[in-house]
Amino acid sequence: LSTAASAEPFFYLVRQWPTTACDVYHCHDPPHGRDFSIHGLWPNNDDGTWPSFCSQTKFRRNELRELIDEMNKYWPSLTGSNEVFWTHEWEKHGTCAGPQITTQHDFFAAALHLHKTLNIEDALSAASIVPSDSTTYDTADIVAALRDALGFAPIITCHNGTIEEVWFCINENLDVEDCEQACTAPACHNQHTCPHVRYPEPKGSA
Numbered sequence: 221l222s223t224a225a226s227a228e229p230f231f232y233l234v235r236q237w238p239t240t241a242c243d244v245y246h247c248h249d250p251p252h253g254r255d256f257s258i259h260g261l262w263p264n265n266d267d268g269t270w271p272s273f274c275s276q277t278k279f280r281r282n283e284l285r286e287l288i289d290e291m292n293k294y295w296p297s298l299t300g301s302n303e304v305f306w307t308h309e310w311e312k313h314g315t316c317a318g319p320q321i322t323t324q325h326d327f328f329a330a331a332l333h334l335h336k337t338l339n340i341e342d343a344l345s346a347a348s349i350v351p352s353d354s355t356t357y358d359t360a361d362i363v364a365a366l367r368d369a370l371g372f373a374p375i376i377t378c379h380n381g382t383i384e385e386v387w388f389c390i391n392e393n394l395d396v397e398d399c400e401q402a403c404t405a406p407a408c409h410n411q412h413t414c415p416h417v418r419y420p421e422p423k424g425s426a
């Protein structure tokens with residue numbers, strides 16, 4: 221007996237390593253963060269497609285008042301205005317989140333909560349994987365360290381051989397799951413983009 225898999229939407233929680241993302245996005249100033257910061261929480265389908273710009277609902281800072289301090293801390297824009305970045309993420313991805321996320325507040329609060337639950341730097345340093353301008357790590361070792369410490373395997377993306385983003389997969393109940401289980405079709409982003417990566421030191425001030 222085989223059971224046909226039913227379509228199960230999920231989310232990618234995407235975090236960026238500021239040193240690398242700044243290289244990609246040409247920051248004006250060196251990044252200030254010394255930690256991975258949030259890029260976005262992206263609804264996705266398990267066939268590898270994803271919805272975007274699902275409604276005209278505008279970004280409303282007033283609904284997020286109690287979250288703004290944490291958003292500034294954990295979800296800064298490396299290239300410009302934080303609010304412009306959050307507006308983009310809300311309009312492109314947040315408007316497609318649902319049904320468990322029904323408000324803008326739910327969307328940003330869920331991303332912040334998941335971000336704090338999944339501490340990448342601590343998980344890596346527990347396996348002696350620390351930022352270094354002279355070491356190259358096996359991507360498989362990075363994934364194993366994150367799986368060991370946090371329970372689930374993410375996807376690693378890179379730019380010019382340098383770690384850029386860590387994508388964790390989040391199911392419809394907002395629980396973390398292995399990305400290979402969340403998305404199984406060939407179109408899914410399940411391949412780490414480089415076999416080896418550098419994890420360069422933060423360049424900005426703390």
Ligand code: 5GP
Pocket residue numbers: 232262263264270271312409
């Ligand atoms: P890129 O083309 O740089 O990989 O991605 C550009 C943008 O497209 C991302 O910042 C994100 O907004 C969206 N995107 C790329 N890949 C995915 C994906 O697999 N799932 C979702 N939901 N969005 C994606």
Ligand code: 5GP
Pocket residue numbers: 236241245259260296297298299300305308312
């Ligand atoms: P996505 O790639 O998710 O569609 O959109 C990212 C957009 O937000 C790009 O247009 C990028 O210029 C802008 N942006 C502003 N700040 C940041 C940042 O810190 N990281 C990334 N990846 N994009 C940012």
